[in-house]
Amino acid sequence: MSDTLLEVENLRTVFHTDKETIHAVDGVSFDVQRGETVGLVGESGSGKSVTARSVLGLVEEPGVIEEGSIEFCGDELVGGNWDEHRGDIAIVFQDPMNSLNPVYTVGNQIKEALRIHQGLRGQAATDAAIELLEDVGIPDAARRVSEYPHQFSGGMRQRAVIAIALACDPDLLVCDEPTTALDVTIQAQILELLDELQREEDLGVLFITHDMGVIEETTDRVNVMYAGEFVESAPVEELFDDPKHPYTKGLLASIPGRTAGGDRLPTIEGEVPTSTSEPTECRFAPRCPHAFDACDEVHPERIAVGDPDADHETACLLYDDEFEESPPEDGVVADGGETA
Amino acid sequence: MSVNGSRVADAFTDGRTALWALVGLFLFLLEAGAVLNFVVSLTIDGLLAIPGVDAVGFLTAVENAVREIPTLLSRETIPNQGYFDGSGYEGTFLGLSPAMAWAFRATLVYLYAFAAFGWGVWGYRIYRREYRAADWTPRDDVFDRFRGHKWGIFGLVIVFMFVTMAVFAPALGPTTVDQNMRNSYGHEIDYWDSDSGSVETILVGDANLDSLSQGNDQNVEPWTYDDYGRFHPFGTMQDGSDLFTFLVVGSRISLVIGVLSVALSASIAATLALTSAYYKGRVDLSMVLVSDAVMAMPQLLLLIMLTTVLRESWINEVYSGGFLLALIFAFTGWTYMWRSIRGPALQISEREWIDAARSFGQRPTTIMRKHMLPYVTGYLLIYGSMTLGGAIISIAGLSYLGLGVAPPTPEWGRAVNLGQDYVRTGSWHISLIPGILITLVVTGFNALGDGIRDAIDPQSDSAGGETAGAGGGA
Ligand code: SF4
Numbered sequence: 001m002s003d004t005l006l007e008v009e010n011l012r013t014v015f016h017t018d019k020e021t022i023h024a025v026d027g028v029s030f031d032v033q034r035g036e037t038v039g040l041v042g043e044s045g046s047g048k049s050v051t052a053r054s055v056l057g058l059v060e061e062p063g064v065i066e067e068g069s070i071e072f073c074g075d076e077l078v079g080g081n082w083d084e085h086r087g088d089i090a091i092v093f094q095d096p097m098n099s100l101n102p103v104y105t106v107g108n109q110i111k112e113a114l115r116i117h118q119g120l121r122g123q124a125a126t127d128a129a130i131e132l133l134e135d136v137g138i139p140d141a142a143r144r145v146s147e148y149p150h151q152f153s154g155g156m157r158q159r160a161v162i163a164i165a166l167a168c169d170p171d172l173l174v175c176d177e178p179t180t181a182l183d184v185t186i187q188a189q190i191l192e193l194l195d196e197l198q199r200e201e202d203l204g205v206l207f208i209t210h211d212m213g214v215i216e217e218t219t220d221r222v223n224v225m226y227a228g229e230f231v232e233s234a235p236v237e238e239l240f241d242d243p244k245h246p247y248t249k250g251l252l253a254s255i256p257g258r259t260a261g262g263d264r265l266p267t268i269e270g271e272v273p274t275s276t277s278e279p280t281e282c283r284f285a286p287r288c289p290h291a292f293d294a295c296d297e298v299h300p301e302r303i304a305v306g307d308p309d310a311d312h313e314t315a316c317l318l319y320d321d322e323f324e325e326s327p328p329e330d331g332v333v334a335d336g337g338e339t340a
Numbered sequence: 341m342s343v344n345g346s347r348v349a350d351a352f353t354d355g356r357t358a359l360w361a362l363v364g365l366f367l368f369l370l371e372a373g374a375v376l377n378f379v380v381s382l383t384i385d386g387l388l389a390i391p392g393v394d395a396v397g398f399l400t401a402v403e404n405a406v407r408e409i410p411t412l413l414s415r416e417t418i419p420n421q422g423y424f425d426g427s428g429y430e431g432t433f434l435g436l437s438p439a440m441a442w443a444f445r446a447t448l449v450y451l452y453a454f455a456a457f458g459w460g461v462w463g464y465r466i467y468r469r470e471y472r473a474a475d476w477t478p479r480d481d482v483f484d485r486f487r488g489h490k491w492g493i494f495g496l497v498i499v500f501m502f503v504t505m506a507v508f509a510p511a512l513g514p515t516t517v518d519q520n521m522r523n524s525y526g527h528e529i530d531y532w533d534s535d536s537g538s539v540e541t542i543l544v545g546d547a548n549l550d551s552l553s554q555g556n557d558q559n560v561e562p563w564t565y566d567d568y569g570r571f572h573p574f575g576t577m578q579d580g581s582d583l584f585t586f587l588v589v590g591s592r593i594s595l596v597i598g599v600l601s602v603a604l605s606a607s608i609a610a611t612l613a614l615t616s617a618y619y620k621g622r623v624d625l626s627m628v629l630v631s632d633a634v635m636a637m638p639q640l641l642l643l644i645m646l647t648t649v650l651r652e653s654w655i656n657e658v659y660s661g662g663f664l665l666a667l668i669f670a671f672t673g674w675t676y677m678w679r680s681i682r683g684p685a686l687q688i689s690e691r692e693w694i695d696a697a698r699s700f701g702q703r704p705t706t707i708m709r710k711h712m713l714p715y716v717t718g719y720l721l722i723y724g725s726m727t728l729g730g731a732i733i734s735i736a737g738l739s740y741l742g743l744g745v746a747p748p749t750p751e752w753g754r755a756v757n758l759g760q761d762y763v764r765t766g767s768w769h770i771s772l773i774p775g776i777l778i779t780l781v782v783t784g785f786n787a788l789g790d791g792i793r794d795a796i797d798p799q800s801d802s803a804g805g806e807t808a809g810a811g812g813g814a
Pocket residue numbers: 245246247282283284285286288289290291292295300315316317318
């Protein structure tokens with residue numbers, strides 16, 4: 001059995017609205033190995049959640065996967081074959097209050113998944129649900145299994161959501177900003193729990209966040225997403241040590257504690273554009289501190305950069321020999337914030 | 341499962357719950373005969389109408405058996421139809437005057453209904469305190485808000501009175517439809533003839549002919565006795581039959597048709613709204629088209645057309661044509677409800693627990709039923725309650741036009757129609773009283789709907805539901 005769980009090739013997910021066609025995900029490729037955590041990082045609106053939903057087959061009308069392939073354990077999923085792998089890919093959403101149905105007890109919702117995936121009913125299902133709640137670190141699980149979501153704290157709720165995901169006995173866990181809605185201390189606990197579970201169950205994890213700090217702690221490989229495209233992909237150490245794309249540099253610079261001196265954190269001005277057409281330019285150009293003439297006319301392709309062994313790619317014309325401007329000195333970062 | 345089992349066992353060792361169950365049993369036994377009677381006669385009405393089913397013998401046996409069961413609130417236990425024999429009343433309850441005996445029975449009926457309601461509330465309280473795992477659920481807030489909603493409470497009271505009237509129709513009237521209207525020449529009554537000073541006997545039909553309400557010279561007004569010692573709380577109708585009996589029995593048919601049509605259209609609306617919210621896109625669009633097409637049909641014209649076309653068919657026999665009416669109302673009425681709950685359904689379909697359930701492979705129908713339906717039932721209640729008022733007024737309107745519920749089955753609208761020639765005379769009550777009742781009941785249902793809406797969704801001051809989710813996006 002191959003160790004590649006998920007292989008996404010040139011995925012394009014578009015939304016056909018009355019006015020325009022939005023290219024939410026525009027040709028991304030990545031894979032997730034068993035036991036590996038792959039990060040997807042980007043601002044809101046960059047298309048990372050749509051990527052996650054595409055992988056799970058949850059894209060709804062008017063959205064549609066227009067092109068590309070998503071292979072899970074060698075089976076092509078695009079074209080409606082998710083049903084055979086339901087439960088093999090589980091998802092943990094951002095807001096645990098929203099991903100638990102408030103009218104049913106937590107136990108009821110875990111049992112729903114248990115019944116579908118493990119055929120458990122009645123007392124056996126209750127026992128299994130209690131066990132799952134214990135696994136995700138909920139104290140007094142036997143009592144809490146019959147409580148409602150509103151009786152749980154935020155962190156406990158997210159643990160319960162993870163328990164539901166585990167009830168499906170998945171191979172791949174997609175975490176869509178699983179800690180964003182939580183307090184910092186709780187965040188750390190949940191990340192630790194996910195890490196532990198991943199090692200125990202040898203799960204593949206697709207971890208989606210806008211938080212570079214979380215990415216550094218949890219992932220093995222990072223894809224930086226901007227306006228539907230991957231602008232840079234690299235192993236996590238390589239990316240943090242030697243970021244190439246100006247956008248990545250901007251993201252890294254905005255992590256508290258990473259920039260020496262100065263009393264204000266640099267920020268990247270502006271926001272992610274909505275891509276409505278085939279790109280003919282670099283989509284980051286309006287916000288890029290290093291943009292030059294060619295950036296408005298040529299759409300950058302992904303090219304290998306950095307350490308040749310590290311499988312490090314970026315899509316920026318600065319690294320393309322055909323164009324004149326040379327890459328900025330390392331360590332010099334975009335700092336639009338200070339002039340604002 | 342074992343948890344539930346032990347709870348039931350606990351219930352009987354716990355004093356309060358046992359008491360509650362006992363009181364419930366007692367209340368039921370008081371009226372067991374009437375309840376069974378109602379169920380049986382409804383089944384008979386249904387079965388008789390279906391062609392090819394021949395169960396008359398068996399059914400009448402059942403009916404007679406059921407009739408033998410004694411009930412507290414029946415005409416037999418508390419009779420009001422007696423006569424004056426010169427010194428006192430014969431045949432009435434405790435020798436009271438017919439008016440008093442009738443008033444006593446009617447009061448008792450309402451007290452009983454009130455007790456039954458209170459018993460239900462009491463049971464819910466016990467459940468909430470002792471058996472529910474959570475000490476607070478969002479539903480509690482809904483109840484609390486409703487309790488403080490005066491207009492909603494007013495609606496609830498009216499609806500409660502109306503439903504009680506419909507449920508206890510046979511016990512409430514001073515006389516019965518069969519004796520007083522349908523078969524008035526098959527029954528006789530005794531009365532005190534003051535001229536001869538003796539008790540005489542007369543056919544009900546003949547007595548009715550002398551109690552007509554047809555204007556100033558011939559009139560039996562509300563709250564009076566006629567010449568034959570019969571008490572008429574609302575006076576008599578233009579043909580001399582008792583208006584109160586007519587209205588009470590008419591309330592039952594209004595309620596049955598109303599509830600049936602609203603239940604049908606609510607289930608159509610809910611199914612379609614959930615389907616279109618779940619699948620969105622083209623499915624949703626096609627349903628919009630279908631509902632628009634149905635909406636474009638003129639309801640009244642369709643009603644008149646279908647009742648005429650189907651006049652001869654068996655379906656028009658069921659419940660004096662009421663069943664057919666209910667079907668037509670349901671078919672034309674679901675669109676409005678569908679429109680109103682599609683918004684909330686779309687909103688719910690955006691919630692992440694729906695995606696979570698889809699991601700682990702729950703079936704679409706189960707997702708709709710389990711994860712979406714609970715959130716639109718509130719809206720179904722609101723719009724159901726308001727549509728019910730509308731249905732009642734439509735039925736009355738049709739009967740007023742001479743369509744709809746076939747005579748001689750009493751219907752409020754027909755009473756308005758029958759009395760309209762005498763509105764400006766002393767017999768004003770024939771039209772006015774049912775008219776007021778219709779207005780009151782419809783207002784009551786609307787008020788109840790308002791109350792439920794404000795209780796469920798305190799933010800929506802006006803009719804909301806426009807906040808439909810706009811689909812995907814990152
Ligand atoms: S291609 Fe040009 S605009 Fe785009 S990131 Fe590179 S330098 Fe900036």
